[in-house]
Amino acid sequence: MKMGTALIYDEEMTKYKLLWVDPACKIEVPERLTVSHDALVRNSLADRCVAIPVREATDAEILLAHSEEYLEAVKKTPYMTLEDLKEFTLQYGDVYFHPNIYHCAKLAVGAALQLVDSVVTGKVRNGMALVRPPGHHSMRSAANGFCVFNNVAIAARYAKQKYGLERVLIVDWDVHHGQGVQYCFEDDPSVLYFSWHRYEHQKFWPQLRESDYDSVGKEKGAGFNINVPWNKVGMENSDYLSVFCHLLLPVAYEFCPDLVLVCAGFDSAIGDPEGEMCATPDIFAHLTHLLMNLAGGKLCAVLEGGYNLTSLPQAVCQTVQTLLGDPLPQPANLSGPCTSALESLHCVRSAHRPYWSCLKHAADLPTSDISTKRIKLAEEEEEKTPKEEEKSTEEKVWPEPPKRVAPPVRSVALLPKDVTCPEGCKRFSSSEALDPLTVSKLRENFLKDADDGDALTTLSSLISITEEMKKNEICSGLALVRDVTMAMMCVVQHAAAALSNRVLVVCVGNGKVPSHIAEEGKALVVQIGSESTEEQKCKYYIPVCLKKGCSDMSGFIQAVFGLFLPLGYEYDPSLVLLVRMPDSRIHDRMWQQLTALLQSFAQGHTLVLMQEDEKACVGPTASSLLGDPAPPLERLQAPLPQDMEAMERLRHRLQADWKLLQITAPESG
Ligand SMILES: CC(O)(O)NCCCCNCCCN
Numbered sequence: 142m143k144m145g146t147a148l149i150y151d152e153e154m155t156k157y158k159l160l161w162v163d164p165a166c167k168i169e170v171p172e173r174l175t176v177s178h179d180a181l182v183r184n185s186l187a188d189r190c191v192a193i194p195v196r197e198a199t200d201a202e203i204l205l206a207h208s209e210e211y212l213e214a215v216k217k218t219p220y221m222t223l224e225d226l227k228e229f230t231l232q233y234g235d236v237y238f239h240p241n242i243y244h245c246a247k248l249a250v251g252a253a254l255q256l257v258d259s260v261v262t263g264k265v266r267n268g269m270a271l272v273r274p275p276g277h278h279s280m281r282s283a284a285n286g287f288c289v290f291n292n293v294a295i296a297a298r299y300a301k302q303k304y305g306l307e308r309v310l311i312v313d314w315d316v317h318h319g320q321g322v323q324y325c326f327e328d329d330p331s332v333l334y335f336s337w338h339r340y341e342h343q344k345f346w347p348q349l350r351e352s353d354y355d356s357v358g359k360e361k362g363a364g365f366n367i368n369v370p371w372n373k374v375g376m377e378n379s380d381y382l383s384v385f386c387h388l389l390l391p392v393a394y395e396f397c398p399d400l401v402l403v404c405a406g407f408d409s410a411i412g413d414p415e416g417e418m419c420a421t422p423d424i425f426a427h428l429t430h431l432l433m434n435l436a437g438g439k440l441c442a443v444l445e446g447g448y449n450l451t452s453l454p455q456a457v458c459q460t461v462q463t464l465l466g467d468p469l470p471q472p473a474n475l476s477g478p479c480t481s482a483l484e485s486l487h488c489v490r491s492a493h494r495p496y497w498s499c500l501k502h503a504a505d506l507p508t509s510d511i512s513t514k515r516i517k518l519a520e521e522e523e524e525k526t527p528k529e530e531e532k533s534t535e536e537k538v539w540p541e542p543p544k545r546v547a548p549p550v551r552s553v554a555l556l557p558k559d560v561t562c563p564e565g566c567k568r569f570s571s572s573e574a575l576d577p578l579t580v581s582k583l584r585e586n587f588l589k590d591a592d593d594g595d596a597l598t599t600l601s602s603l604i605s606i607t608e609e610m611k612k613n614e615i616c617s618g619l620a621l622v623r624d625v626t627m628a629m630m631c632v633v634q635h636a637a638a639a640l641s642n643r644v645l646v647v648c649v650g651n652g653k654v655p656s657h658i659a660e661e662g663k664a665l666v667v668q669i670g671s672e673s674t675e676e677q678k679c680k681y682y683i684p685v686c687l688k689k690g691c692s693d694m695s696g697f698i699q700a701v702f703g704l705f706l707p708l709g710y711e712y713d714p715s716l717v718l719l720v721r722m723p724d725s726r727i728h729d730r731m732w733q734q735l736t737a738l739l740q741s742f743a744q745g746h747t748l749v750l751m752q753e754d755e756k757a758c759v760g761p762t763a764s765s766l767l768g769d770p771a772p773p774l775e776r777l778q779a780p781l782p783q784d785m786e787a788m789e790r791l792r793h794r795l796q797a798d799w800k801l802l803q804i805t806a807p808e809s810g
């Protein structure tokens with residue numbers, strides 16, 4: 142049954158502020174929380190959430206990540222004079238104290254722990270805590286970077302201790318490196334910490350050598366700390382999605398966490414004075430969605446930074462709306478990752494190659510200093526073609542994120558009469574007859590014998606479904622049909638012609654796919670199976686071959702993240718056709734993951750076609766289409782080398798046409 146999304150907020154956490162002049166801290170204002178919460182209320186998102194009250198963290202909970210000395214020192218701050226507070230603050234960096242900040246810091250930790258309790262016990266599916274002070278910079282015995290207690294680090298330790306969780310993933314999409322989190326878990330293989338951050342070759346705050354990509358974790362924790370340094374500002378949506386698809390997600394699925402915690406800082410969004418990046422607020426809807434099928438959907442987002450009072454609330458709303466299960470916005474202007482981002486991506490993948498089987502085939506980074514020279518070269522290269530003249534001084538402007546309207550019907554099912562319609566789905570019966578022209582075209586183009594009434598009904602129903610998707614009356618649908626290939630042909634033909642849609646067709650399993658439907662680019666067809674079709678591969682027909690076929694989970698997931706998602710984002714279809722070919726031998730869980738992930742595109746307009754004897758798949762498919770998180774895969778073993786090498790060759794061949802497939806900078810010079 143559909144579980145809710147928790148929202149944890151208390152205005153008490155707005156009741157502290159900077160009491161003296163300090164240019165480094167003036168951006169951390171109470172309004173950050175009020176504008177974010179007000180936006181959730183104004184967009185009718187707050188009242189769709191389950192309001193969970195905050196509480197104060199106990200000493201014991203704070204001591205999960207901090208020393209007694211530090212806690213005792215902070216305990217004294219409520220009674221300090223202004224002068225004492227200033228004096229006390231001097232010992233730390235880029236942070237300020239206030240008589241009420243200790244109280245608020247306890248509430249921020251308590252809010253994170255309340256969120257963990259609600260999600261792990263299943264009271265809600267996922268949730269977000271809007272808190273200040275933030276946490277990811279604070280260390281065992283030091284405040285830092287506006288942070289007093291490390292909210293998310295404490296939450297991770299708390300979750301493991303109280304619920305016996307074995308593996309926790311922390312994704313830190315804040316634009317600053319959460320060094321406090323890194324220090325907490327760098328020797329701990331049960332907590333995988335991922336952070337991207339503005340770095341500029343150590344020139345950007347906090348200017349730490351250990352924030353670079355070669356800090357991979359220590360001792361038993363080697364491999365479980367992933368740093369992605371942004372060595373230039375102006376990173377865009379493509380850069381963020383590339384790092385998710387080609388690094389974070391393959392590793393996260395291999396790690397197979399029991400819980401996902403997000404250090405949800407939105408200073409990585411456009412307009413932020415700290416990040417100076419150019420990613421638009423709607424990208425956080427996609428980042429959230431891409432994490433929502435890990436850990437069975439158990440995702441806790443805790444606010445960190447975010448200082449632009451326009452992009453911050455927009456990004457918070459995009460995140461919460463996705464947690465609520467609403468369709469995703471069409472991703473904005475994906476032009477492919479920049480050279481600097483590709484250099485960073487390549488360096489991180491190489492550094493982590495020894496630790497993750499999904500990266501085994503990451504081309505090795507030359508050990509000598511060529512790498513840094515390569516980076517410098519690549520950046521000089523880039524200088525000549527600046528991303529867009531740096532209007533760093535002028536105000537950044539960006540469009541309001543698009544409205545994300547959930548259609549009245551979430552999912553329809555076209556089923557033989559004897560098959561029960563899954564709960565939550567609406568059985569589709571083609572009420573209005575199709576216009577005679579379409580019917581006659583169907584007859585001549587697709588029907589073997591023109592009098593096959595059933596086939597005609599099925600095909601015309603499929604066409605009606607795609608038309609209702611176009612009008613956003615329904616979001617998604619599934620159909621059991623006698624002949625999936627004919628049904629696929631029919632839908633593609635109609636969608637391309639009548640609806641002028643770009644259709645992404647994902648064929649799972651062997652079987653002849655008439656590639657001519659891909660010829661003119663109105664459809665992008667990707668097929669994954671066990672046979673390497675020597676089929677002439679045009680730009681729009683991409684066969685992926687797995688030696689062991691679709692039953693090979695780790696090979697399959699590599700294809701999904703390394704190929705299907707980047708291609709899908711770049712192609713930007715308005716309809717996704719997911720076709721389960723006969724005897725595909727794909728595991729149900731893998732199928733559900735794929736069904737869930739493909740809803741990243743086309744605002745969730747996914748039509749699933751299955752053979753009519755696959756009745757058993759109707760339930761699981763429907764639950765994914767209805768927005769239930771796909772059940773977790775088990776821990777993935779290594780993909781087959783020959784499969785990975787084949788995928789690398791395929792990626793290499795295609796990346797000229799499909800920029801989001803790139804994982805290394807174009808050979809510079
Ligand atoms: C939570 C967080 O990661 O957003 N804290 C960021 C701290 C930034 C400190 N430097 C400010 C310098 C002024 N330009």
Ligand SMILES: [Zn+2]
Nearest residue numbers: 315316317446
């Ligand atoms: Zn930050």
